[in-house]
Amino acid sequence: MEFQEIVMARYATKKFDGRAVPSEKMDKLLEMVRFSCSSFNLQPWKIKVVTDVPTKEKLQAASWNQPQITTCSHLLVFCADTDLERRASQLYDAMRSSGLPAGDVAAFSKAVDGFIAAMPKEKRLHWAQRQVYLALANALNGAKSLGLDSCPMEGFDPVRYSQILGLPENLVPSVVCPVGYAASVGSPADAAPTAGRPLRADTPRPKVRLEKKDVFF
């Protein structure tokens, strides 16, 4: 599937049919997420993969009861990781293990350590969250490339998510991405109520975007 087709075919699926995605397929998707790019390659994210029903139900209650949370197969909770020093240290280890010359790693780590030290603490979360959205994009596009559906979601309570998942302070739930199979039109899953949402994403409509002249200049 060409990337252009992925861009046009992907849509925010509002209801899934509950089928489980085979683990081999999910592994492929997670690898595409893991290989996302990020500033300085720092990968300031950690992703909680939720499949068990009781946890999904608790998270749904902290997500405006949106049906995607419980009808999806795998729920990816993208957390920004603000412990940049630890991430950097892990990255340097990985670079050394990969066989990169020590001098290259040293020069790189000097630049990255300086970058982290110069970033005000209150900017860390925002910076990390921007990177998280690059990983999110790989999840969304990667899912479609594997014949899966997904939905980027910001409508949840990060504090409650953090409590439910027992997260340490450095991991901040930033965006959620349920993955699975869209409920097809007319299926039993489709017939279940969706809280009167006007835009039924399991029956995707043509994409609406701003005009070219309003986007590029």
Next chain:
Amino acid sequence: MEFQEIVMARYATKKFDGRAVPSEKMDKLLEMVRFSCSSFNLQPWKIKVVTDVPTKEKLQAASWNQPQITTCSHLLVFCADTDLERRASQLYDAMRSSGLPAGDVAAFSKAVDGFIAAMPKEKRLHWAQRQVYLALANALNGAKSLGLDSCPMEGFDPVRYSQILGLPENLVPSVVCPVGYAASVGSPADAAPTAGRPLRADTPRPKVRLEKKDVFF
């Protein structure tokens, strides 16, 4: 090209060979960027496309003199647009023009207007910037899908960019993406100095990423 191949083949190109990308190809790339997803489909971004040499040279001076800025074909300056009310209004117009039922647009606009009104002013920029990174991801992956190279760059002075490009206050340069053709190894472009960068991206090395166990949990 499968998306998985794009993920593995794309890399942050540090030097381009100066060749111009044909405009039809660039149009395809910009369409993939335009069709990026965003929260509430608000598309809070505007992208300055820079091709002229004098402007590139000024921007390079505001980008730590990094060679990508002047050696690329097209420089995409991704700006976050904090005028969300205007973006929303344009979106509602586009939805109506696309033939969506008025009731659907009204229900949607009510939700979005409420969302915008509830967002503290100081959070707008951060929120918009996160969306910008989704559009950036489409530029990076889209470029590779078209046989082009690119480089996500945060290393620039947004205030000076704003002055050089004469941007209004609501448009905040947030990330830059040069697009073009990587300088191939041994070419005259490759022989030019790159300020001693240890990681020559025009000779990409195997990707280094954190281990699976450090990313997913």
